[in-house]
Amino acid sequence: MAVASEKAKLGQPEIKLGVYPPPASVLFPRILGRQKAFELILSGDSISAKEAERIGLVNKVVPAAEFKQASEEFIKRFTANSGLALTQARRALYRNFDLSFNDALEATGADATMVMAGENSVEGLSAYLEKRKPIWIR
Structure with missing residues (x-):
């Protein structure tokens, strides 16, 4: 589970450096499905926090100024x-x-x-x- 700041950009740029991200090649297909995993890993493109939330890579996007408090509140839902x-x-x-x-x-x-x-x-x-x-x- 993950919380992201609205200003966050997420991606796997390794392919642009001539390598690939081994952990993402295992996790992304399970989290995102095959098509989106291929797109993100093979393009090396970054996505916005909102897009990451939409596709299921993060659970919640919060304002940057409220990140710490919002993250703690998110966690409390589980730790209770x-x-x-x-x-x-x-x-x-x-x-x-x-x-x-x-x-x-x-x-x-x-x-x-x-x-x-x-x-x-x-x-x-x-x-x-x-x-x-x-x-x-x-």
């Missing part, structure tokens, strides 16, 4: 949640990306059983029913 659940969800998202649909469903079913048996799921449900913020076990 259970750290254990975040870790498990992140692992599952990465793992499931490379699995077939059926294998991913099977693995996710096993994950759900484990997550639902945890103390944080009890705390989350209790907090919801009691209309209060949960106190997560980190």
Whole structure:
């Protein structure tokens, strides 16, 4: 996930130097799709922050003067949640990306059983029913 300043320019200029960007050649097709990855890597062109947001390279574009505060607020949306659940969800998202649909469903079913048996799921449900913020076990 990424937040960008409205003034940011993003690109992979390596091709213009006679090389190519190995990490981008792996990540961009997964994030952007094949066509846009080819375009950005093979042209070496830069794009605006707004274009990067439109194509999914960044999650949010904010005014430059508010970058630090806006980034912190963006992060708080995630850190307010259970750290254990975040870790498990992140692992599952990465793992499931490379699995077939059926294998991913099977693995996710096993994950759900484990997550639902945890103390944080009890705390989350209790907090919801009691209309209060949960106190997560980190």
